[in-house]
Amino acid sequence: MRMARAVKIRAAITTALATASLGLTGFLVGTRVNLLPVDASTNAPTYDSLFKVLFSIGTMLFLGISIVLIYSLVRFRRNEGELADGPPLEGNLPLEIVWTAIPAVVILFVGIYSYDIYDRMGGMTPLDHGALHHQHAMDTPSHTMEAKSMEMPSERVWGGIGPAIDTGVASTSSASGAVLPVEVTAMQFAFIFHYPEADITSGELHVPLGQPVELRMKALDVIHAFWVPQFRLKQDVIPGQPTVLSFTATRPGTYPAICAELCGPYHGGMRTSVVVHEVDDYQTWLQQNRPAPSST
Amino acid sequence: MTVATPRDLEPQLQQPLQPKGWLRYFSFSVDHKVIGLQYLVCGFFFYLVGGLLAGAIRTELATPLSDFMPRDTYNEVLTLHGTVMIFLWIVPVVNGAFGNYLIPFYVGARDMAFPRLNAVAFWMIPPAGFLLISSYFLAGAAAQSGWTAYPPLSLTTPAAGQVVWILSVLLLGGSSIFGAVNFIATVLKMRRPGLKMMQLPMYCWAMLGTSLLVVLSTPVLAGVLILLSFDIIAHTGFFNPTLGGNVVVYQHLFWFYSHPAVYIMVLPAFGLVSEILPVHARKPLFGYTTMVYSIMGIVFLGLIVWAHHMFTSGTPPWMRLFFTIATSFIAVPTGIKFFNWLATLWGGKIALNSAMLFSCGFILNFVFGGITGITLAQVPFDIHVHDTYYVVGHFHYIVYGGTVFVIFASLYHWYPKFTGRLLNEDLGRLHFLLTFIGFNLCFLPQHWLGLNGMPRRVAEYDPTFTTLNQVSSVGALLMAISTLPLLVNVVVTAFQGKRAGDNPWNALTAEWLTSSPPPVENWKGEAPLVTEPYGYGRAQEPKAPTLEAAR
Ligand code: HEM
Ligand SMILES: [Cu+2]
Numbered sequence A: 001m002r003m004a005r006a007v008k009i010r011a012a013i014t015t016a017l018a019t020a021s022l023g024l025t026g027f028l029v030g031t032r033v034n035l036l037p038v039d040a041s042t043n044a045p046t047y048d049s050l051f052k053v054l055f056s057i058g059t060m061l062f063l064g065i066s067i068v069l070i071y072s073l074v075r076f077r078r079n080e081g082e083l084a085d086g087p088p089l090e091g092n093l094p095l096e097i098v099w100t101a102i103p104a105v106v107i108l109f110v111g112i113y114s115y116d117i118y119d120r121m122g123g124m125t126p127l128d129h130g131a132l133h134h135q136h137a138m139d140t141p142s143h144t145m146e147a148k149s150m151e152m153p154s155e156r157v158w159g160g161i162g163p164a165i166d167t168g169v170a171s172t173s174s175a176s177g178a179v180l181p182v183e184v185t186a187m188q189f190a191f192i193f194h195y196p197e198a199d200i201t202s203g204e205l206h207v208p209l210g211q212p213v214e215l216r217m218k219a220l221d222v223i224h225a226f227w228v229p230q231f232r233l234k235q236d237v238i239p240g241q242p243t244v245l246s247f248t249a250t251r252p253g254t255y256p257a258i259c260a261e262l263c264g265p266y267h268g269g270m271r272t273s274v275v276v277h278e279v280d281d282y283q284t285w286l287q288q289n290r291p292a293p294s295s296t
Numbered sequence B: 001m002t003v004a005t006p007r008d009l010e011p012q013l014q015q016p017l018q019p020k021g022w023l024r025y026f027s028f029s030v031d032h033k034v035i036g037l038q039y040l041v042c043g044f045f046f047y048l049v050g051g052l053l054a055g056a057i058r059t060e061l062a063t064p065l066s067d068f069m070p071r072d073t074y075n076e077v078l079t080l081h082g083t084v085m086i087f088l089w090i091v092p093v094v095n096g097a098f099g100n101y102l103i104p105f106y107v108g109a110r111d112m113a114f115p116r117l118n119a120v121a122f123w124m125i126p127p128a129g130f131l132l133i134s135s136y137f138l139a140g141a142a143a144q145s146g147w148t149a150y151p152p153l154s155l156t157t158p159a160a161g162q163v164v165w166i167l168s169v170l171l172l173g174g175s176s177i178f179g180a181v182n183f184i185a186t187v188l189k190m191r192r193p194g195l196k197m198m199q200l201p202m203y204c205w206a207m208l209g210t211s212l213l214v215v216l217s218t219p220v221l222a223g224v225l226i227l228l229s230f231d232i233i234a235h236t237g238f239f240n241p242t243l244g245g246n247v248v249v250y251q252h253l254f255w256f257y258s259h260p261a262v263y264i265m266v267l268p269a270f271g272l273v274s275e276i277l278p279v280h281a282r283k284p285l286f287g288y289t290t291m292v293y294s295i296m297g298i299v300f301l302g303l304i305v306w307a308h309h310m311f312t313s314g315t316p317p318w319m320r321l322f323f324t325i326a327t328s329f330i331a332v333p334t335g336i337k338f339f340n341w342l343a344t345l346w347g348g349k350i351a352l353n354s355a356m357l358f359s360c361g362f363i364l365n366f367v368f369g370g371i372t373g374i375t376l377a378q379v380p381f382d383i384h385v386h387d388t389y390y391v392v393g394h395f396h397y398i399v400y401g402g403t404v405f406v407i408f409a410s411l412y413h414w415y416p417k418f419t420g421r422l423l424n425e426d427l428g429r430l431h432f433l434l435t436f437i438g439f440n441l442c443f444l445p446q447h448w449l450g451l452n453g454m455p456r457r458v459a460e461y462d463p464t465f466t467t468l469n470q471v472s473s474v475g476a477l478l479m480a481i482s483t484l485p486l487l488v489n490v491v492v493t494a495f496q497g498k499r500a501g502d503n504p505w506n507a508l509t510a511e512w513l514t515s516s517p518p519p520v521e522n523w524k525g526e527a528p529l530v531t532e533p534y535g536y537g538r539a540q541e542p543k544a545p546t547l548e549a550a551r
């Protein structure tokens, strides 16, 4: 009687210790091991915190299951020539309720948490064309844009990611229309960037540090996708569906902008750069690239 | 549910018409065992074809430049590889091969419900396969738009190749539907008297669930591909944006089939593992009832998660939210199955033979792929890694590390049933070791590549990714080498392998309660009534000693 209880207690302690060390390992691996490229936009740190949580939980689960599996294979291995069967255990209801409930709770937590992350990244911001057009008219008194904004209201804007809610100081200080609009045209096999305010057309995307950028994207031929790994952002550019993607760069540097949707033979070569400038450098770039007539 | 009587008349009527010996395998045989093996061998042939294509892909990716083959050839190779592996190897083998061979035994019948339809279903596959492959030679160019064939790309790439691709996939889908109808009818209506649904081996439930998915979703694929072919041939505008079409509609319809398709590839594998583990661990399958419910749960959830493949396609926010949650919840029934398998092993008398090694390899790989699947289901996470090598890593862990490992496990487990001879265990373990190492070497680094900026379906990439791509290619080479011991084993054993006897594993399910290989009518006498397919540890008297079973 007492023996049995001692064994039970020992088993309970071992289980608790094993679970704790598993949790700790998962947590340490998930938070210390970095698998991601540098973060260069406001939503990259948000993304990375989700990644760490998922990586931790995933490591715990994978290690736990692997250890149980390998332990079983070693511990319960049949000896050479042994013919007996194992015990006729067919199930255990409480146990099965436990391993239904635990994953369900974990999943629920992960779901709610990632919804929150998504919301913080601006994914739940409504992108109806009304709001966009409003901004549009205010920002762009220039001649070329007048013509453009004539056709904009009739167009619906699709999906994409809106301005992030907590983009920090940079965006709150510039709340009244300091969003930098850039028109992106995706075609086989290049992205073309057009700056309506400065009337610059470029094969690379140049943006200033800390200013919210709004990419207004269109595809001419087939589906492409605009991806900047360091921004943790990707958006399909679909023919017939003008799409908006907003971001704020936070780290100066040159990053790849990659087409991520199979678009034909040269798909792998459809890549360019995003250059994030310090604010002054950006002004210089603007000056240097402004078309001659409008430079006065 | 009414129970049909076994149709013992059928075989005697057919027998005189059927060729004998090896010729049977090249005939329009209606024997479910012959058809099962036809599916298996045909599928394995296409596995080798798909493997060669994979080798070409990994060779191209061994260097950052597109220097091994022309860029459009690369896209053809990539498209054929995906299509061949899915529609000509995995689906026909886990469903058609093992389903046809095993289900009639498990329900206590002498054949499938519709033997002729069964033969028709199989014989649609070789022509479809050769059509697909020959499109490269006949039509001048094979399809180049990936196995997903998204318009408008599929409308602008060479038309003939794309149309042949559609034709071939339609044939394969048709074959799959015929097969599914047959499985549903057989499981529901052909059970021998006295055999209840809840006494069936788990593979029957898995095939029932899978077949429901096939019947509910494959017609949608057929419909959408027919519309796509109209767009290509007749220049209609269903998916052509310049004619007012909508390409996202195509994606919805395509994934309405193709997400369930991933369960069509993996549920049968779950079923097969549920048969193999109890035999080699000498313990009953743990939690039979919850296993059945979780299969049905997966079937239901599997039908309402398709848009997780479209998180970056401009779907509205509420839709992304719904599909994130629905997708995440698939982990619950899936988790139940894995915990039940672990509990089946726990405390058993485990034989670490090739069948068991491959089954356990499956558990490890699938758990890994399932975890990356959960991460992909989270919209914000997916936005970064969608259409990158991270996704390629994820689904190969599931489809190769999961399903293909199970196919190999099943081969070691049922080969003695097919032929009466045991596959060589040493070669089997060598095969496992090479496959397991090669597989992980090939696909593990791809997760990092995707996270750090390598998109999928590219023939060239940033030179900073060279090393890991080369590691991946070496892994692929190991996987190619690993097929050699398997091939040698299968061929040599067929002629001079160790005799297995009728029941080398001392298994309790009905296919082992007859001779190996079984007679045309499956059992010489009446079909046995197996009410406890997993009753290990029940019988107190020691079982008859067997040769290598204990290894
Ligand atoms: C634990 C359950 C699983 C979850 C939560 C899950 C989740 C996902 C998600 C969200 C994607 C889309 C990723 C993207 O394209 O951005 C995906 C892709 C994929 N999954 Fe899974 N998955 C699971 C299991 C499976 C299974 C069982 C299979 C097949 C047997 C599978 C095969 C695939 C394939 C083939 C793709 C890529 C399709 C393509 O774009 O070509 N997954 N999975
Ligand atoms: Cu592209």
Ligand SMILES: [Cu+2]
Binding pocket: B258, B259, B262, B305, B306, B308, B309
């Ligand atoms: Cu899916």
